[in-house]
Amino acid sequence: MRIGMIGGGGVGQTLGAALIAKGHEVVIGIRNPSAEELAKPRAQAEPLAEWVAKTGGKVGTFAEAAASGEVVFNVTQGAHSLEALQAAGAANLSGKVLIDVANPLDFSAGMPPFLNPAFTGATSLGEQIQAAFPEAKVVKAFNTVAAAVMVTPGLIPGDHDLFVSGNDGAAKEAVKDIARGFGWTSFADLGDLVGARAQEAVLPVWVRLWMTGGTHLVNLKVVRA
Amino acid sequence: MRIGMIGGGGVGQTLGAALIAKGHEVVIGIRNPSAEELAKPRAQAEPLAEWVAKTGGKVGTFAEAAASGEVVFNVTQGAHSLEALQAAGAANLSGKVLIDVANPLDFSAGMPPFLNPAFTGATSLGEQIQAAFPEAKVVKAFNTVAAAVMVTPGLIPGDHDLFVSGNDGAAKEAVKDIARGFGWTSFADLGDLVGARAQEAVLPVWVRLWMTGGTHLVNLKVVRA
Secondary structure, rough: EEEEEOOOHHHHHHHHHHHOOOOEEEEEEOOOOHHHHHHOOOEEEEOOOHHHHHHHOEEEEHHHHHOOEEEEEEOOOOHHHHHHHHOOHHHOOOOEEEEOOOOOOOOOOOOOOEHHHOOOOOOOHHHHHHHHHHOOOOEOOOOOHHHHHOOOOOHHHOOEEEEEOOHEEEEEEHHHHHHHOOOOOOOOEEOOOOOEEEEEHHHHHHHHHHHHOOOOOOOEEEEEO | OOOEEEEOHHHHHHHHHHHHHOOOEEEEEEEOHHHHHHHHOEEOOOOHHHHHOOOHEEEEEHHHHHHHOEEEEEOHHHHHHHHHHHHHHHHHHHOOEEEEOOEEEEOOOOOOEEEEEEHHHOOOOHHHHHHHHHEEEEEEOOOOOHHHHHHHHHHHHOOOEEOOOOOOOOHHHHHHHHHHHHOOOOEEEEEOOOOOOOOOOHHHHHHHOOOOOOOOEEEEEEOOO
């Protein structure tokens, strides 16, 4: 499958490398894919030039990545997601599964971050992306665990859940299939995209668990009667 | 032990009845404990007159309940907690373990509720209560599950966690002991009271799990590598 990755930080590089290892073609899109930019370290990640050399993946503009993908991931920082996706272009997202991995975290008060007020209340980043790109099939997924766990859930032993929500059932199933390819077996399906409010609210919980528990290899299991 | 319960809705009645069944003395405090008021149905609960008849517990003012308790629970609606605790009186809370069970939910947009913006960001209701009553030992606990599960965790089979945070280690241990009395065996200790931000953020997740999963008998298990 051809995958467009909007964002070239640690999450995009980790997801991209894992998808390439499974035989998919990945184009990472960044704002300005110049040689100089590719040589710079990225947010919590190596320079993209090294990622290209290691994985055989490609790097282009946001629009080139979106246009190339049959499925598109949004792995930008939440505060910049809508702008990055506008640059990717609505036409390049139309009809496609758009997996929203982003979290609208606000680090302005240091650690721990909190949810950006622009995306809280009776709304979420996932819903705002869907409203801005009504022809895309937005599925919120992968945003509730560390990048390493997204692609290797077995790093945390035992049962734990990947949270998923979206308005299009088939799109959601396609995303679960991608996750199953990484080894995910258990899903917390939160229904339509209103569930993104809950998934984004997991972040303050996750960050606190990481800060107090000493490991980012931590996730949640939903337990029901 | 003598327990003061600030608030007479379903959570206070359920916790109060369970504590009385274990031999504790409970006084539920409400704004206006008149005979007429005690005859009225409460928020998601029976009239307090029936609760008194069934349990042998007492009902008084906020201040009477707080004064009577060696340990005090805040089981008011989050939006009204600070006001109710002011009525309970700082002197009546001083030096005591104050278990904050409240959630600052905003139902103004219907279901699902979201966290009241006054208590989100780099703050939480638990921290604001601690700041307002510096002589109390505030422990955030029990706020992340349904009332029935608070006092009977075995209603949900298998391992699942009670989230706890607070600045005073001994107070937190005392609260865990109360929880152990109800059958809790597994705790997600989120450290100092900054952890209340995470515990309150669990609510949007919990409500969504309840709405999409069809049962309020649902909780989370923290799974670490």
